[in-house]
Amino acid sequence: MTHILTRACLCLLLAAGPALAQSPEEEDLAEDQQLMVDPAFSDDPEAVVPAEPSAAERQRAAEQARGPETARGSGAQLRGLDKITGRTEDFTLTVGELVAFGRLEVSLAECRYPAADPTSDAYAELTITDSRANARLFAGWMIASSPALSALDDSRYDVWVISCTRA
Numbered sequence: 001m002t003h004i005l006t007r008a009c010l011c012l013l014l015a016a017g018p019a020l021a022q023s024p025e026e027e028d029l030a031e032d033q034q035l036m037v038d039p040a041f042s043d044d045p046e047a048v049v050p051a052e053p054s055a056a057e058r059q060r061a062a063e064q065a066r067g068p069e070t071a072r073g074s075g076a077q078l079r080g081l082d083k084i085t086g087r088t089e090d091f092t093l094t095v096g097e098l099v100a101f102g103r104l105e106v107s108l109a110e111c112r113y114p115a116a117d118p119t120s121d122a123y124a125e126l127t128i129t130d131s132r133a134n135a136r137l138f139a140g141w142m143i144a145s146s147p148a149l150s151a152l153d154d155s156r157y158d159v160w161v162i163s164c165t166r167a
Helices: 002-020 024-032 055-066
Strands: 070-072 075-082 088-094 098-101 104-114 123-130 135-143 157-165
Touching: 075 104, 075 123, 088 098, 088 104, 088 157, 104 157, 123 157, 135 157
Parallel strands: none
Antiparallel strands: 070 104, 075 088, 075 157, 098 104, 104 123, 123 135
């Protein structure tokens, strides 16, 4: 019985031999795939803790993350689509105004556009409610250049921003 077990173990070792042997490239790859440890929590005395960014570097990063400067519009031009009839309607709202489109009530809270290029884009903060169901269907910002990014989700109607009106 031990003879059979010995042979089986030898067969397994011979079969696994090539898999156990690693080339130098494979060893480097295995080292790269190891769990990265923050040097601040390492037991290695030669580990280097990365320096904190300076206040000027943090300020520059914050300014880059803000994006382009925007200006506030006095209103917005919107377009509505009735998906059943295929009818589209353009309507202009001033800030704070409410307009009815089918069973929807669309309210404009704010409209902004890039100050450097007013015709390039528009960002409108809208609230759209279903007057029959007394339910809010959309509340947030719609972007003219990316209407699908934050869109109204209704089976019959679509509403999107065309542009901001400037005073």
